[in-house]
Each structure stands twice: as structure tokens, then as C-alpha cells.
Amino acid sequence: MEGTKRKRSLTLPQNKSGLFRLIAAVVVFALLFWRVGAVATVSQFGADTWLRLAVSGLILGGMYALIAIGYTLVYGILFMINFAHGEVMMIGAFGGYFVFEAFNAIPVTSADGTTLSLLNSYPILAVFLAFLVGMSIAALAGFLLEKIAYRPLRGAPRLVPLISAIGASIFLQNAGQLLFGPQRREYINPDLLTRGTGWEIPIGESSVMLTYTGVFSLVLSAILMIGLFVLVQRTKLGKAMRAVAQDKSTAALMGVDVDKVISQTFVISGLLAGAAGVMWGIHNQLINYFTGFLPGIKAFTAAVLGGIGNIPGAMIGGLFLGIVESVGPAALGIDFQLKDVIAFSILILVLIFRPSGILGEALAEEKV
């Protein structure tokens, strides 16, 4: 039904509400362009500022995208929103944190007599282990989350696992507060990845700094996203995941172990969230038990924006949301405190004009 309607929308809409939507869309975008144009002509921002804003948004967006994929994978297979996903990311962030702490605590005396911490003697190993531990712990958390909070409710009405997810989220937050304390902890980076340092790109008279941590996060999230895409499209596990997403009972009849595939999906989304958590700590320095909440909500928004259930959609949604948050207020000439207002207004607009999201596909529509 939706699919046929979308094909026709390139020609004139057939019914009144479609026409109304089209007119509303034209008006909204005309207003938006007028506003952006008006601001751009008087704006005091030079190219350097715009580049800084875009870079800041891209880095943030890369992390949103990684978390958003977790939402979308789980939704694609179980049709439920895993609201505890942000907490999985928080657990991953703490995993990496303790690796860095441990490395930093061990002094190593090298051959020429200088004493460095293990962290700075073997920075690449430290970073690698931090990601390994952070991702593994987050994957384990995702796995247990599914086993304990969602699997017993597999046959229940859809609202039940949703409430269970919210409960799990609150439980994990409180558990985090008890385990790690309420105070904010500082990620100790190896000197290689010192925050606030980076490559200076000269733009006109000034220069824009591409921070090492930011570039590192962005590149790593790109690699992970490509890896995931290959996994879903090219491997047997990916094929099984796609089959379960399309039709659980038929997939089961074809010999796919549905429960195992669901578990693996949670493990994969946990891995990505854990990586996002460690990146978050490396780039943004401060973490506490509440760290996962806000990125979780934002990533959920990104997943819906891109079309929930759609993996490239989650990536695009995440990057888009990150950029809108940082560039949007400047482009529209309003306070930066209102960045979330812009982000969520855009979400509402997208949902009005494209209810299935930017890259919403038939898969998502059948489930709505």
C-alpha cells in the first residue's frame, strides 16, 4: 500500500492529504531556504567556522551512527526498541576506561632509563585492548540483556518488551552508579591521542584543527560500519539475520536457528555500541553512569530519521543528526542551546513527509 503510494508521489498526489503534504513541504522548505539565505548574507561566520562546525558534527555523527545501527538491527529483527542500548554503550565506555587506568598504573622502565607508564610505552596495544575489552563487555551486556530481559517475553504483546527495555535501562544506570560511583571519571588517553591537539588545516587567515581523537573516531566508525555492511550482506550470519528480519517462521522452517540469530544480533549491536562508548571516552574525556542516556536517545532519533530497520539509513541518520546539531543553529542564526529543538523539528518534518524515514524501505513499512 505504502510502496505503491510512494512510487506515485513523483507525479501529482492523488488524494487531498497527499496534496496538503506536498504544499506543506514546499512551504516549509521555502521558509527554511529563505531563513538560511537571509542568515548567510549577514553571517559573520567565515569558511573556517563552517568547517569547524561541520567537523564537530561529523565526529559526533559518527558515534551516533554506530549506536543507531544497534537500534536498527534489533528493531529489524524483533520490532522492538531496545531502550537499554545507550546503557550498553556506557558499559563499553567503562570497559575501555579501566583498561587505560590499568595500563596507566603500571610503570615501565625502558632501555635508556626513562620511566613511562605502560600506556605510553605501548599506546597502540593499549588502545587496541581498550576497544577489545570495551566491545566485549558491551557485547556480553547486550547478550545477557536479551537473555534476561527480552527472551522470556518473546511471545508477549509488543508493549511488554518495550517496558522491560525501559526497566533494563534504569536498572543498568543504577547498577552503573553503584559500581562506578556517581562522579564523572576522566579517560586517560595515551599521549599519542592527546585531546585538543591535532592537524592544523589552514583556511584563509586562520586554521582549523582536526583533532587526533576526532579523526581517529571518525575513521574507526567508518571501518566498523563498512565491516558491518559486509557482514550483513556477504556472510552466512548476515543472510540468516536478513532472513529472520523478513519472516521469522519461514526462516525457522528453512533451518535458521532464530533464537541464536537474535542473540548474535544483540552481540553485534553490543560490539558497535561498546566501540562507540570507548570512542566517546577517548574523544569527550568524561564519562559517568549516565553517559549512555543522551547519546542513546539521539541515536534512536537518528535511527528513526534514517528509517528504522535500515542499516545504511541508521548511518546516514546518525551523520545527518550530528551535522544538523552543530551546523543547524549557525545556519538558521539561532541560539546553540536550541540545537536539540532543530534536530527534533527535523525529525518531525521527516516523519510527516516520509513516515518511514530518509531511507525507509519496504521492510520497515510492513512492520509499522
Added chain:
Amino acid sequence: MSKKVLLFVFIVLAMVMASCSPKAAGSGVPAVCEEDSIGCAKIPAGSTIKLGMGAPLTGDYASFGVDISQGATIAIMDAEPIGDFNFELVAQDTGGSGEGGAAVANKLVTDETVVAIPGHIFSGSTEAAMPIYEKAGLPMLSPSATNPPLTQQGTSVFNRIAFTDAVQGQFAADYLYNKLGFTKIAVMHDGGAYGQGLADVVREEFTKLGGEVVAYEAITPGEVDYTATLSAIAANNPQAIYFGGYVAEGVVLANQMDQSGLADAVFFGCDGTFGSEFIEKTGASGEGAYAASVIPPESQAKIDFDAQYLKEFGVEAGSLSPYTWSGYDAAAALIAQVRAVAVLGDDGNLYVPRGALVQAVRNISGFQSITGDITCNEIGECNTAGPTFYIVENGEWVEAK
């Protein structure tokens, strides 16, 4: 029957007359007590002159109450007795709440030998206690109640040596413009009553002084990435960023200035961003950042006090709260005023005219103590020294010269 009624009326009238009639002259009560608008506090021979304090001594905020009362205790120790009359501090627990403040005030006013109140500590508790002390004629001098409207309620008894946010904002704007010589600053705040209040005052005062506020931005507290906001501010090339808010966001802002094109700008915080956490979490990027504090500048008086505090209580002054020096000053200033108005009666009792004491406290002028010059204005704002500004140098807060 009617005779009985008449008799009853007569008796009542006689009682009223008797209670109104002045006390028999020549009983040792000094003349000032007759003239005083409220009357005298009579301190019998052998008793102490008491200062009453309402402070949170238990619960979450106990460290403030304990610390301030300890500061005041040292002022009591330092005080010379008046004749044979020693001073004594009576600190009562308010739990930090308004109700607790009223309860303590009601208790203290029943003791005639309590003459003045170096408190209360929290604004809410102070507000609840004010009308009670007003009725009893007990002057207050609070070291730490900062809520601005407290002095605007028209009471004659409430005064404070704590500086309000408005005073801090004025001093900060003045420091930025006159002392540091900045002409273009950006002002940021966290959207809270405290942070925005400060930021608004700084913006107004800095503009009044002739400077230009090139950007005014609010941030959402609790986030860890403000690079977008900072980048937009960097486009206006401010020389400094004034931030009204708390240390959690102050740390993030100070850390992200370099990568947002604000490497040359100075981070200028408030008393909310002062403290060891700022230094721990900013490291190298916190060097050269400013903040304000109630902790007074170094002086001989402060060094003596710190030594005595350590000796008496076994901890460093300032480790419990930043208000202990103010606690000392409030008590010391009140003791000086009591000394000025108290009269030794012929009967060996000490008389403290309450009305005159209330006036004397409101008229304190040029009282020199640890926190600087204490001079009360007509509504009872007695802090003229303002906050002390501190700068991070080599990983430590040092007084900014």
C-alpha cells in the same frame, strides 16, 4: 453583683498600670536601657554574652555549618572579655532547612543572654528566621546567605558579609575590563538561575564600562561536547570567555577551546568553577584560567587564623568549606559592635541595648578583618571587598595579581 464587677475591673486596671510603670529607678539599670527602642538584654553576673548561630550541623550540608561555626569559635577565642563577661557561641542545628531555621530562631530568642546572630548559614533558613529576630531585636550578620532578595525585604536586623551573585558579576566585569584590559569578551552560561544571573550581570556591566560583548550563548548542562557552540563564538574573536555555571561544564569548555579556534582566548569562570576538580580535569588546557572565590587573599590575619584553625580542629582551614573565614569575620564584627554598645550596670550585670546594637551593626564601617573591609550599606550589604580572583598557574589555583 455590680460591686464585684467594679472590683474586678479595678484589679485588672491596677495590674495593667503596674506592668506599664517604669522599673524602679536606682536598681542598677543604666539610662540607655530606658531610652532604647527595644530594651536591654540583661546579662547576669557570671553568665556569658552569647552569639547564636543557626547552621546545618548534621546531614548533607553539615560541613558548611561545622566549618563556619568553627571559624566563629576562633573569633570568640580571640575576643577580649568585657569586664568579667566572656563571649560564647551557641550553634544550633537547622539541618539546612527553612523550618529548622525558624525553630532555631524561636529557641534562641527565648534566651535573654543571646545578643546577636552571626548567621544563619543558608538563605532559606535565614529567610525563615529573619522575622523572628526582627521581633526580638537581634541583629544578624550572615557569612554565607547569598540569595539577593534577602536584603530587599526591609528588615532592620539582617546584614551579610557574603557577596551576592550580582556583586560577583560586577567585580568580574570590572576585573576583565580594567585589570586584564579586555575589550571584547564572549559571555556563556548554563541556563540555570545562578549561572545566567551572573552572566547577565557581567554582560550588562561590561557593556556599561565600555567593552563589547561579542557573543552571548547558553549551553545545555550535562553534555560533554560544546565544540559547536565554541566554534561559533570563535568567529567573533573574543579575548576572553566569561562562563557563569558550575565546574562540570566549565571543565569541558576550558578543554575544548583550543580545538574550536579559541586557543588565544582566556577562560574566566566564577565561584562555581573554582576548586580542585577544575584543575584535575583540565590539566594543561586549564592553565591561565580564572575563577572567583570567597576565599580571602593571603594576609597576616589569614595566616594566623589558618594556624589557629589547624591547631584547634586538626584540619586545614578551607578544607571543609570556603566560608570559614567569613564565619570568623561575622562573629568578630558582631563582637566589636556588642563591645561598643554594652554598658556595665551598677548592679554588676551587663546590659546590651538591643535597639542600639541593631543600629550599630547596620552602621558598621571600615571594619578590617580577614576577608577585607566590611562596611554595611543602608540595606545591610556589608561586603565591599568582593570576591578574590584566582588563576591556574602550574596546576594550582593562585591569587591573581
